[in-house]
Amino acid sequence: MHPTTLRTSVSVLLTVAISNLALVGCASTQHAGPAPASAPTGIAKGTALEELKSGNARFVQGTSTAHTWQSERVAKTGTFGQTPSVGVLSCADSRVPVEMVFDQGVGELFVVRVAGNSESNTAAGTFEYGVAALGVHTILVLGHTKCGAVDAAVAGKPLPGNMGSFTEVITPALKGKKFDNLTAAAEANVRWQSEQLLKRSEILRTAHEKGDLTMLRGIYDVETGVVRFID
Template sequence: MREKQLTPLVVGIALLGTSHCLPAADPAHPDQPIVSPAESISRLREGNGRFSAGNLQHPHESRDERTYMASNSYENTGMIFLGTTAAQAAKRRAELTKSQHPFAIIVSCSDSRVPPEIVFDQGLGDLFVLRVAGNVINDESLGSIEYAVDHLAVRLIVVLGHQRCGAVKAAKETIAAKGVAPAHIQSLVAAIKPAVESTLNGDLDATIKANVKDVVDALRSSTPILKGKVDAGDVQVIGGYYSLDTGAVTFLDKK
């Protein structure tokens, strides 16, 4: 498989924070609103822009529940928090007891520094997230993705790699030493191996991005459900790279 200052302040205002048009419904899923891949990418870009600039909106959460934590833990960070009110958050939770309508699937690393909901400044019910070290996929991952695509009508899949990924680094070092990683960690090494072998003369970043591309390519063709929808233009699969240094996500491939 060849794959690829703001003044420190907590702002106490309510902000619904959406200018997007209401999504259309999918004829095959009348209860599921459809958000196009282009619109989904736009939402992710906007959210990550807020995150990297320190202007977090935290949609669908309660501002009141965060006020003490934010004012004490983040008072020197320069971040502004534009959150929803407690009543709005409660309404959102109530809506989600009936159904979920995520607009994007994020396949990301388990690294604690890269939580997609925070990195993209999204809230409850917005993202369908799968996290495995090295952002690799297996049968269970594919089943989860197929479910979100086929039953929740999600139209965008993002494979999110990140700077200084420990899983990719471990795979590079293990393969270079012709060694075997302990226990189940070897399964991660095996999954990342194609990216390592295709970037033998490259640095860690090159391998991280090659691994993202490998997973993107695999998702585009790995199962009849996904391949059919990708070929028909109904689903888009792209890669992303998160910078630990800047907090910014760069989309690698918008094919």
């Protein structure tokens, strides 16, 4: 392709992408309207930790409520767009179903799940979109007990196929440290991935420095269902 043609194509693509972002933001903020009392939308800025804790308490106690208003929320978000408020970087482990664990509904959490809850260009880009275009004001990096990916990184043995790709990004989190147990290693990984996400992304870092983005870290206990938030 001729360089001029290439530049024109890139320019058109960027224009389309930015107008799409604007449209998404527009649809979400102008037409969302007040939430029905039975279908609350959006965790208010500054209250994410408290809301996630109380949602997790409902999950643990068996008193979850999100399922009672999901169909209303599906209709609302399907028509008017999404306005998630909390991004979550979690492990792919099937024992950590993020919305259930925090008793949250459709359209609430902006979740990236990958083995070992490890950050990457794709994860950073996803959260940048959440922050810049959708109104995400908090990101939680959520690890868990008995994490196979962290265990594999601790073991340090080569893995077949593409599986080494996740241990590769967990290994630096564990380097030079000794851990009494796997949960301590999972905590170190959560802290590391949280730091690296901000290092990688200027958009997220700037939002964090300006106080527009809160970073949270937690460990989910696969035996009790309890999320323990950590520094």
